[in-house]
Amino acid sequence: MYVMRWNGEQCPGNPCRFIRNIQNAMNSAHWQSQERLQKWNKDRDKINWSLFQDYLNYESKPLQRSTNPKESYMKSFKIKLFLDELPMMENMYKRNKKKYKSDICQRCLKNVETNNHWIEYQDNEVSKYRLIYDMVSKILIKVNNFTEHKVQELTGILNKNKDKEDHEIKPLAGIMTKIAKREVNALGKEIKGKRNFCCYVLHKMNKNLNKHIWKRRCIYIAAISDELIQEKTESEQQETREENINEKRKEVIDRTYRKMDI
Ligand SMILES: [Zn+2]
16 A cells, blocks of 8 residues: 655645645745735835825826826826836846847946936936925925925935834835824825825926936837947947947937936
8 A cells, every 4th residue: 555755744634635725825925925015014004005096096087088198197207116116227128139149238337227226326317315495496486485404304205115113115106104104194284275295295296207217218218229239230349339330328328418408
């Protein structure tokens, strides 16, 4: 008579059921170790989801029977930024490894182009801090509530990735906790007609991020890929070719920025 053994021990009960149980345990372990789930579970109940919904629908009327391309564009940008699904090199490469040869950033040719990378890229027209600082100043000047101290305080909150109680927040993607929202709203207390000051600020910040950083990055990538593909086909010596490419890159960057400034 044969007896089924597992790691030197005799298997209990029905072998068929035993195998099925092991399979189930393995699948469940695999499912729970997925990175995406870990990312989502963390501090999820602390996040202010109703604020997130208001932020997504800011300036748009989701129940209306008509659409507006501008609204739809901003909403899709917000959602893709939140889900890490913007068409940056990291994602393009993951989707189609035949078409995209690597996930390296096409501007600096050094690092993988992730959300953090394109937002904090050193040659961006404005830094992330400056972007938020200018936006906050503009808003506070507009509503006659400007003091340097207030601007710095608000910029400080929006630049962090933790709130007062150490819960994770992501202001650029519209993810705030109740505490962080209260802090922001406290700074906009005197503003008439802006009950949800925090939502307004988050929307403006995202709009500026799109206009000053993401759009420029996209125009640059479109320009550079056309010009550099031609470069690659020529069989010059490696070093001189790379020098040429670098010069060309600078040219394209300058031209892109001029185009955006008009
Ligand atoms: Zn880069």
